[in-house]
Amino acid sequence: MNEIVQVGELDKYFGPLHVLKNLSLMVQKAEVICIIGRSGSGKSTFLRCINFLEQPDYGWIEVDGLRVPAQGSGRDYRTLIHNLRLKTGMVFQSFNLFPHKTALENVMEGPLTVKQMDKTAARQLGLFYLDKVGLVHKRDEYPSRLSGGQQQRVAIARALAMEPQVMLFDEPTSALDPELIGEVLGVMQKLVQEGMTMLTVTHEMGFAREFAHRIVYMDEGHFVEIGPPKQIFDAPQDERTQLFMNAFSRFERPGNGG
Amino acid sequence: MSASSPNQNPNQLEQIVARQRQQQQRFKTGVNISYGVLLLALAFLFSGLEFNIGPIAITTISLDFVFIRERIGFIFGGVGLTIMLAILSISLACVLALLGALGRLSKFPPAYALSTFYISLIRGTPLLLQIIFFFLALPQLGIRLSGLTAGVLALGLNYGAYMTEIMRAGIQSVGIGQREAALAIGMTQSQIMRRIILPQAFRLVVPPIGNEFIAMLKDTSLISVTGFVWEILWRSQRVGRQSFRNLEALLMAALFYWIITIIFSAVQNRIEAYLGKGERNSGGMIH
Numbered sequence: 001m002n003e004i005v006q007v008g009e010l011d012k013y014f015g016p017l018h019v020l021k022n023l024s025l026m027v028q029k030a031e032v033i034c035i036i037g038r039s040g041s042g043k044s045t046f047l048r049c050i051n052f053l054e055q056p057d058y059g060w061i062e063v064d065g066l067r068v069p070a071q072g073s074g075r076d077y078r079t080l081i082h083n084l085r086l087k088t089g090m091v092f093q094s095f096n097l098f099p100h101k102t103a104l105e106n107v108m109e110g111p112l113t114v115k116q117m118d119k120t121a122a123r124q125l126g127l128f129y130l131d132k133v134g135l136v137h138k139r140d141e142y143p144s145r146l147s148g149g150q151q152q153r154v155a156i157a158r159a160l161a162m163e164p165q166v167m168l169f170d171e172p173t174s175a176l177d178p179e180l181i182g183e184v185l186g187v188m189q190k191l192v193q194e195g196m197t198m199l200t201v202t203h204e205m206g207f208a209r210e211f212a213h214r215i216v217y218m219d220e221g222h223f224v225e226i227g228p229p230k231q232i233f234d235a236p237q238d239e240r241t242q243l244f245m246n247a248f249s250r251f252e253r254p255g256n257g258g
Numbered sequence: 259m260s261a262s263s264p265n266q267n268p269n270q271l272e273q274i275v276a277r278q279r280q281q282q283q284r285f286k287t288g289v290n291i292s293y294g295v296l297l298l299a300l301a302f303l304f305s306g307l308e309f310n311i312g313p314i315a316i317t318t319i320s321l322d323f324v325f326i327r328e329r330i331g332f333i334f335g336g337v338g339l340t341i342m343l344a345i346l347s348i349s350l351a352c353v354l355a356l357l358g359a360l361g362r363l364s365k366f367p368p369a370y371a372l373s374t375f376y377i378s379l380i381r382g383t384p385l386l387l388q389i390i391f392f393f394l395a396l397p398q399l400g401i402r403l404s405g406l407t408a409g410v411l412a413l414g415l416n417y418g419a420y421m422t423e424i425m426r427a428g429i430q431s432v433g434i435g436q437r438e439a440a441l442a443i444g445m446t447q448s449q450i451m452r453r454i455i456l457p458q459a460f461r462l463v464v465p466p467i468g469n470e471f472i473a474m475l476k477d478t479s480l481i482s483v484t485g486f487v488w489e490i491l492w493r494s495q496r497v498g499r500q501s502f503r504n505l506e507a508l509l510m511a512a513l514f515y516w517i518i519t520i521i522f523s524a525v526q527n528r529i530e531a532y533l534g535k536g537e538r539n540s541g542g543m544i545h
Binding site (some may be wrong): 050051053082085086088089090092094096098099100109110113114155158159162 | 388433434436439440441442443445446449453454457458461497
């Protein structure tokens with residue numbers, strides 16, 4: 001079996017609000033999934049359930065053979081969630097770098113404290129991943145001295161340094177000035193080419209069209225339509241997807257749109 | 259002639275900047291002159307001069323300067339102890355405040371309850387009572403504490419309760435994103451607290467804790483009621499009673515407290531400025 005991420009019958013409520021409705025998804029190794037949809041459609045919540053930053057109310061998550069039910073308690077269950085998190089890396093919209101640590105220290109933090117690596121090894125690993133995102137020369141800078149794009153690249157390096165099986169990107173470019181988006185997408189493109197399994201919540205339709213193997217369109221907590229970019233962009237089956245795509249194409253490609 | 263925009267006319271811009279600077283300078287000079295006048299008035303008040311202005315007889319306070327000269331050294335001898343008492347107590351208070359804050363934020367019911375109980379009890383009773391209690395009431399239970407120990411314990415416990423809120427606010431002001439990022443790379447709750455949250459929170463709580471320390475410098479004087487701690491107030495009361503010169507003695511004590519406070523306030527301003535700068539240069543909060 002090649003399925004590295006499996007989500008089964010996931011439900012999530014915020015109080016009385018039913019935000020994820022019976023979601024299931026199988027993700028192949030090295031597959032790139034882009035999740036798109038209006039704000040409030042539940043796409044970020046779905047992503048955050050995969051590493052239990054949000055705890056689902058029903059269903060299960062499986063990553064790399066480790067299955068975690070939505071609910072549970074006790075030390076064993078917490079260990080299960082912890083181990084699940086070790087298999088996933090996450091990149092946030094607002095970067096969330098540790099402001100009191102340098103770029104390199106940010107990247108080293110996981111290997112050092114979670115994997116208990118010795119300092120030299122962690123440093124080497126940190127430099128390797130900073131190099132991968134093209135920021136070795138900024139290793140001693142604090143986050144506040146880095147641009148948004150650079151901060152996000154450090155955040156990607158920080159997640160990669162834990163050598164996860166799958167990367168979760170939660171609107172990684174939404175907080176960036178337009179001229180800084182490219183450098184982050186560039187790093188993500190590199191990861192795609194290296195065969196990293198990725199789930200990305202994004203508004204970057206260009207990226208989704210070019211690099212996603214499958215696109216998930218979400219609306220009101222449902223997976224409305226899942227399919228290859230060609231289908232979703234050019235021949236959406238569901239009416240809601242069509243409406244969404246029409247709204248987008250008017251801005252994205254004014255030459256072809258209405 | 260219509261006024262041109264200062265942006266286009268560097269001369270005019272310079273004039274505006276110069277005028278603003280002049281206004282600020284004038285204010286500062288005014289304040290300094292006023293300080294001078296106040297000090298002169300104070301000096302006059304204690305000058306001991308007596309004279310008549312027409313029909314009005316003016317009498318000022320006359321101090322026994324011989325007494326002051328003889329005893330000022332003795333009272334000054336308490337400055338070191340006062341500062342030491344404050345440092346010991348604030349250290350204890352910091353530890354208690356941190357534990358208290360962690361308790362208040364804990365999802366473990368007994369920890370939350372204990373911490374809430376501690377804060378309520380301490381804030382619900384007078385500091386002076388607490389000091390006397392530690393010194394006078396505990397011996398009845400077979401616990402005999404020196405005046406110094408009783409005082410430091412009481413002050414530390416008391417300030418710890420009040421500072422819990424400072425610590426709690428500091429911890430809570432670290433954005434939720436920091437915790438999530440740390441969770442996402444697999445850090446445990448205690449690792450997150452130790453390595454991510456607290457280092458950022460400490461930076462935020464140093465200025466308010468500095469304020470508490472400055473307040474505490476004066477509250478150490480309450481320990482004088484135990485009668486066995488030779489800090490500033492105790493010394494001044496002792497020499498004042500001996501020679502019936504309470505006015506001079508207490509004025510000296512007041513002056514020392516005031517000077518210590520001015521010095522530590524200046525230190526505090528420095529630290530605050532440094533931390534503010536550090537934040538911009540090296541650790542701007544993302545949230």
